[in-house]
Amino acid sequence: xxxxxxxxxxxxxxxxxxxxxxxxxxxxxxxxxxxxxxxxxxxxxxxxxxxxxxxxxxxxxxxxxxxxxxxxxxxxxxxxxxxxxxxxxxxxxxxxxxxxxxxxxxxxxxxxxxxxxxxxxxxxxxxxxxxxxxxxxxxxxxxxxxxxxxxxxxxxxxxxxxxxxxxxxxxxxxxxxxxxxxxxxxxxxxxxxxxxxxxxxxxxxxxxxxxxxxxxxxxxxxxxxxxxxxxxxxxxxxxxxxxxxxxxxxxxxxxxxxxxxxxxxxxxxxxxxxxxxxxxxxxxxxxxxxxxxxxxxxxxxxxxxxxxxxxxxxxxxxxxxxxxxxxxxxxxxxxxxxxxxxxxxxxxxxxxxxxxxxxxxxxxxxxxxxxxxxxxxxxxxxxxxxxxxxxxxxxxxxxxxxxxxxxxxxxxxxxxxxxxxxxxxxxxxxxxxxxxxxxxxxxxxxxxxxxxxxxxxxxxxxxxxxxxxxxxxxxxxxxxxxxxxxxxxxxxxxxxxxxxxxxx
Numbered sequence: 001x002x003x004x005x006x007x008x009x010x011x012x013x014x015x016x017x018x019x020x021x022x023x024x025x026x027x028x029x030x031x032x033x034x035x036x037x038x039x040x041x042x043x044x045x046x047x048x049x050x051x052x053x054x055x056x057x058x059x060x061x062x063x064x065x066x067x068x069x070x071x072x073x074x075x076x077x078x079x080x081x082x083x084x085x086x087x088x089x090x091x092x093x094x095x096x097x098x099x100x101x102x103x104x105x106x107x108x109x110x111x112x113x114x115x116x117x118x119x120x121x122x123x124x125x126x127x128x129x130x131x132x133x134x135x136x137x138x139x140x141x142x143x144x145x146x147x148x149x150x151x152x153x154x155x156x157x158x159x160x161x162x163x164x165x166x167x168x169x170x171x172x173x174x175x176x177x178x179x180x181x182x183x184x185x186x187x188x189x190x191x192x193x194x195x196x197x198x199x200x201x202x203x204x205x206x207x208x209x210x211x212x213x214x215x216x217x218x219x220x221x222x223x224x225x226x227x228x229x230x231x232x233x234x235x236x237x238x239x240x241x242x243x244x245x246x247x248x249x250x251x252x253x254x255x256x257x258x259x260x261x262x263x264x265x266x267x268x269x270x271x272x273x274x275x276x277x278x279x280x281x282x283x284x285x286x287x288x289x290x291x292x293x294x295x296x297x298x299x300x301x302x303x304x305x306x307x308x309x310x311x312x313x314x315x316x317x318x319x320x321x322x323x324x325x326x327x328x329x330x331x332x333x334x335x336x337x338x339x340x341x342x343x344x345x346x347x348x349x350x351x352x353x354x355x356x357x358x359x360x361x362x363x364x365x366x367x368x369x370x371x372x373x374x375x376x377x378x379x380x381x382x383x384x385x386x387x388x389x390x391x392x393x394x395x396x397x398x399x400x401x402x403x404x405x406x407x408x409x410x411x412x413x414x415x416x417x418x419x420x421x422x423x424x425x426x427x428x429x430x431x432x433x434x435x436x437x438x439x440x441x442x443x444x445x446x447x448x449x450x451x452x453x454x455x456x457x458x459x460x461x462x463x464x465x466x467x468x469x470x471x472x473x474x475x476x477x478x479x480x481x482x483x484x485x486x487x488x489x490x491x492x493x494x495x496x497x498x499x500x501x502x503x504x
Contacts, residue, residue: 002027002056003370004068004139005157006041006120008127008176009148016042019157025292026070026153026370032056034066036124038176043068046373048320049076049218054093060103061088064123067102069095070153071117071137072377074213079112092218095119102128110173110183114213114383118153118168126176133184134381135170135358138366140489142166149176154367155294160485167489170358184383186355192391199392200412207412210382211237214322222246222318224310225272226433227260229406229424230324230333234379236416238322239268248314248321250275250306252434257306260421267418275313277306279438285309287475292371293364294486296476298469299493300364306433307368315372325361326380329353330389331406332397338405343394350394354386359491443468462487465494 003026005019013035020031020042027044034041034057043056049072057066073079076094079101083089087100094115101109102121107128116136121128129151131139142150142163151168152158158165168174171184194202211234215221223235225247239245247270249261258274265272282305290296293304314321328334332350340346362378369376379385392408399407404423414422444467447455452467455474464470477483 002046002068002070003044003153004041004070004118004120005150005152006039006068006122006127007148007150008039008041008122009144009146011035011037011040013040015150015159016040019152020044022157023152023154025373028373030055032068034068034122036122038122038124038127041066041068041120041122041127046319046370046375047219048072048375049094049216050092051218054091054095056093056095058091058093058096058099060099065099065103065121066123067095067099067119067121069098069117069119070139071115071119071132072214072216072375073097073113073115073117074216075112075114076216094216107173107175107178107181108183116377120151128173128175129168130173130183131168131170133171133383134354134362134386136362136366136378136381138358138363139168140165141168141174149174155486155489156291156480158485160482165485165489167359186351187387187390188351189390191393194391196396196408196411199396200408202388203392203408204412206382206385206388207233207379208237210379210385211322212241213382214377214379215241217320219319220246220317221320221322222248222314223270223322224314224324225249225261225264225270226257226306226324227262227264227421227424228257228324229410229422230327230380232260232264232324232417232421233327233409233413234322234324235264235270236268236413237379239270243269245270246314246317247272248274248310248317250277250309250313250433252277252279252438255434257433260424263418264421267421271317273313273317275309277309277433277435279442282435282438283442286472287479288371289368290472290475291479292367294367294480295363295490296469296472297360297490297492297494298466298472300360300491301472302435302439303361304364304368305435305439307364308371311369311372311374311376315374318374320375320377321369322377322379323365324380325365325378326354326357326385327406327409329357330380330386331392331409332394333405335405337398338403346394346398350397351390354381356491357381359489360493363491439468443471447471447474463492463494 003023030045118139
């Protein structure tokens with residue numbers, strides 16, 4: 001996990017150095033740059049694979065190609081075994097395989113990768129950028145004057161005076177001579193005729209494999225554990241592979257998450273750590289949280305608060321963390337899904353939800369873990385897991401009367417966890433930690449009705465749905481005085497399409 005940036009089309013060392021400085025938190029272990037006649041790229045390194053020898057940029061054998069990369073390539077061992085008969089590897093870093101693979105296959109190499117990534121490969125004349133299929137790792141860019149391209153891992157590092165800032169799309173590559181190309185789209189295909197038990201068994205095997213792959217690390221690794229179904233499953237699977245796994249939980253005093261997490265930790269035998277947040281500390285840290293989050297969306301800020309404190313707790317013990325993101329979107333975990341009574345429409349909405357994760361929950365996980373120099377990994381969003389989820393009928397995701405959310409996921413792992421956890425009622429991260437109630441009451445009290453109406457009128461170009469969200473927006477403006485370029489890239493939970501029946 002790292003931060004990357006670059007300017008292509010002209011050398012601009014000052015700009016690259018400035019971008020690196022603004023996201024030093026993404027990689028405090030090392031910093032490297034590379035320059036060609038075509039431009040300059042930079043890299044802040046959080047050392048995970050080959051901590052001692054894997055510094056970036058990484059070059060090919062003759063120095064004609066170099067890479068700066070953010071993320072992890074989980075099929076690196078297989079790629080290396082294939083490539084090392086034809087190439088000489090100088091490091092044990094997973095990113096080195098990408099340089100050699102690009103030498104052989106060009107832009108098509110991205111189709112061979114299993115992982116989360118955003119990277120740039122360049123020589124003296126061309127640059128190649130790519131982002132992982134779901135957008136787990138961030139990347140933004142500016143089309144500058146005279147064909148210049150400026151890119152970075154975080155919005156806050158980019159200067160809007162240089163041009164319009166855009167999000168680099170997930171599942172996409174860019175080549176300076178070929179333009180943009182799409183190599184991945186979310187699967188849209190059909191339910192498979194399996195029994196409920198068959199679906200559950202295949203789901204379990206696929207997720208267990210995804211978790212095992214994400215244990216690849218040369219530094220300590222742990223798991224977030226809120227006590228909810230998703231994080232509990234991930235932690236339980238990981239604990240079977242890593243006895244003594246470190247797990248981490250936070251909450252306000254009396255929160256249901258803390259109690260449930262203790263139950264799971266005892267059951268799986270993890271080394272459990274917890275932190276008790278206070279309302280005073282939450283408000284003191286809120287400007288910093290919003291700065292790192294790069295958003296003012298009400299739901300995203302709420303869930304970012306416990307993520308911030310859990311990351312701060314975890315980094316004392318580990319450098320890599322597993323999280324449960326993605327399960328709600330794949331298996332129907334949110335309450336509003338229950339209001340969609342047309343199965344075809346619900347299936348479409350679940351697929352759309354997965355496709356929107358890159359600038360909502362995945363942005364929150366990336367920014368708040370990286371605020372503390374911690375790498376977050378998301379096993380549920382393995383591409384095989386996503387493809388498999390599309391083959392499971394929606395009636396097994398929301399099953400029974402009244403419908404139980406994520407039913408097939410619960411069935412797949414009901415023997416691995418206590419019954420009270422497997423069938424625990426769904427609570428979002430902000431709800432179980434106690435943050436939702438705290439912020440709904442106290443954030444709203446910090447702005448009067450008159451102030452709220454005046455603020456909404458002043459910022460009418462932005463839909464602000466509550467006093468709480470208006471308060472976050474005001475803090476957002478205070479940490480980003482020229483915030484328009486970030487605002488245009490802010491993902492919003494309210495941007496869901498109207499849920500109405502499909503016309504006959």
